[in-house]
Amino acid sequence: MKGFAMLKIGEVGWIEKERPICGPMDAICRPLAIAICTSDVHTVWEGAVGDRHNMILGHEGCAEVVEVGECVKDFKPGDRVLVPAITPDWNSLEAQGGYSMHSGGMLAGWKFSNFKDGLDSEFFHVNDADGNLAHMPENINTVDACMLSDMVPTGFHGVELADVQFGDEVLVIGIGPVGLMSVAGAHMRGASRIIAVGTRPKCVEAAKFYGADEFISYKNGTIEEQVLEMTGGKGVDKVIIAGGTVDTFDSAVKSLKPGGKIGNVNYLGSGDMISIPRVEWGVGMGHKQIVGGLMPGGRLRMEKLGALVSSGKLDVSPLATHVFDGWDYIPEALQLMKDKPAELIKPVVKLD
Ligand code: NDP
Ligand code: ZN
Secondary structure, X not given: OEEEEEEEOOEEEEEEOOXXXXXXXXXXXXXEEEEOOHHXXXXXXXXXXXXXXXXXXXXXXXXXXXXXXXXXXXXXXXXXXXXXXXXXXXXXXXXXXXXXHHOOOOOOOOOEOOOEOOOOEOOEEEXXXXXXXXXXXXXOXXXXXXXXXXXXXXXXXXXXXXXXXXXXXXXXXXXXXXXXXXXXXXXXXXXXXXXXXXXXXXXXXXXXXXXXXXXXXXXXXXXXXXXXXXXXXXXXXXXXXXXXXXXXXXHHHHOEEEEEEEEEOOOOOOOOOOOOOOOOOHHHOOOOEEEEOOOOOOHHHHHHHHHHHHOOOOOOOOOEEEEEEOHHXXXXXXXXXXXXXXXXXXXXXXXX
């Protein structure tokens, strides 16, 4: 089978590989559509998870099942499925401890295009099919379905990590597709005020659609100065980080009220240390919490988030700004994600 792969750090290309083998609990699927992720850019060009050779890329997409193992109960060839970017081993101790995304070790629930071949190929392998796949609701199209793999669950996880409560004032740093879903999630959770950080006009427009009230440009002075001015010197209750660098934590801590929480879902592709400002962290006693997390995956999560889209409560259609048709466009779509032109939010390639 053919696949589009990371050949080594900084290099991508088409390769031929053997079709994956289906274990008793697994499924083999063929992608119906795939989306490109900023994480692919970190992985390929920053080597952020380490060097990988001839690893097929892609962890966002929807698919048709072509084969299932003998123990799979709920899926059969021909089923159309949502595929989470994170596919934990549900019988692992980490999953039993509540952190399925780290099943088998740090970030090891993230298998596609990290520890094994991903979705950008004619066929791909899904471990624990009953635990990880979800039936695709009939009224969701394949492009929108791609947003359920990673953008919706990751953006929403930022909201969970920051523990957004009714009436909270929330700062969302970064309004690419992930941050946009954090804005949408914070709005759904009852934030009274959402301040968003980002400059691309298309993203600002979408952030307004999802419920952002005010905007800050990180290019016009520090984020914390602007937040403190907007909040009468008090700061916000919660911060979600979905963009920026290792230095963004400094601004986040300074923008936060005592007792506030920071939920980070940004993939820190470079830099060695994250520093916390001593004074604004209450000289160690400010009750300001910082949590960073990989999105939870799995079937239940996919079914619930899929229901939000199929019921019309969450409209993900503004995210896919660039939709291509056919395998040949995968390299172009990846390059777009690397270049981030002003009008781009998310590129999707239809393959059915
Ligand atoms: P984008 O690059 O599309 O968006 C990044 C956002 O951050 C943009 O709004 C950008 O502003 C803003 N930004 C850039 N630099 C700064 C800065 N110095 N300070 C503040 N804001 C800044 O990324 P995505 O939305 O696609 O992804 C966001 C992150 O989430 C990525 O790192 C991605 O790898 C990660 N991720 C994490 C996952 C998880 O499970 N935890 C899963 C999937 C993705 P501008 O408008 O100016 O471009
Ligand atoms: Zn992704």
